[in-house]
Amino acid sequence: MTTTLLPAEVLGRMVASDPGRPRLTWYDDGPGPTAGERIELSARVLVNWVSKAANLLQDDAAAGPGTTVGLDLPAHWRSLYWALATWSVGATVVVGDASLGADVLGADVLVTDSPAAAAGHGGDAVLVSLPALARSHPEAAEAPGAVDEARELATHGDLFSPMSDAEPGDVALAAAGVDTAYGDLVVVEQAWGPSPRVALAGGLEQVLHLALAAWAVDGSVVLVRGDRTDLADRFASEAVTVDARESA
Structure with a gap:
């Protein structure tokens, strides 16, 4: 019999299994201000980020079941905790390219790294650094109505308790016209084996699905950005067991 596993339960299981083990490792090999970054989050630290973001969504934006939260962000370690926070409050994550039919910018709450998008949003907006x-x-003044995440997220609580829980049939993820229910969101990849270390890269929708799949079997994720192809040594040092990059 198949048991439905929800994102919040995935987080809880990781903390119960081993709170200190790395669960999300981020490498930025692309151009820009974050080039060269390596970030590593244990289950405990990841849950801390998720709890703060979920408290912000619930307390400041009244987000819950039925609320849509647009993630106007690249596949990034920050995108992952905002998605998990959205699912923690029972809301719907909206991702994808707006030009291809994804209503990211029209969501009830917009989480974006673009000051222009935050300033132009008619509802609650969070500006992410x-x-x-x-x-x-650095450009927070251009979106005065938005929450400056880097400044304000730390003021929110480290523990989160949802006011309402999503039902398995509620929409968890909306991407360019395709809706995924909470009950169908976490899909276990049995072929990966127990506790896999999974390399990911590509679009945010795919990364979200595969990260949940890795964590659901007590695994971890190495998320990379950029066009580098000479990653064999890095993946060996990170003990990667599955290369699930979209372009691999």
Whole structure:
């Protein structure tokens, strides 16, 4: 018999299994202000980020079941905790290219790294700084109505308790016209074996699905950005067992 596993339960299981083991490792090999970054989050630290973001969504934006949260972000370690936070409050994550039919910018809450998108959003907006050590967004003044995540997220609580829970049939992920229910979101990849170390890269929708699949079997994720192909040594040092990059 198949048991439905929800994202919040995936997080809880990881903490119960081994709170200190790395669960999300991020490498940025692309151009820009975050080039060269390596970030590593244990289950405990990941849940801390998720709890703070979920408290922000629930307390400041009244997000819950029925709320849509647009993630106007690249596949990035910050995108993962915002998606998990959205699922923790029982809301719907919206991802994808707006030009291809994804209503990201029209979501009830917009989480974006673009000051222009945040300023133009008619509802609640969160302006995200991608660099790991950012203490405020350098262009926050251009979106005065948005929450400056780097400045304000730390003020929210480390523990989260949802006011309402999503039902298995509620929409968890909306991507360019394709909706995935909470009950269908976490799909276990049995071929990966127990506790896999999974390399990921590519579009945000695919990364979200595969990260959940890895974590559901007590695994971990190495998420990379950029066009480098000479990653064999890195993956060996990170003990990667599955290369599930979209372009691999």
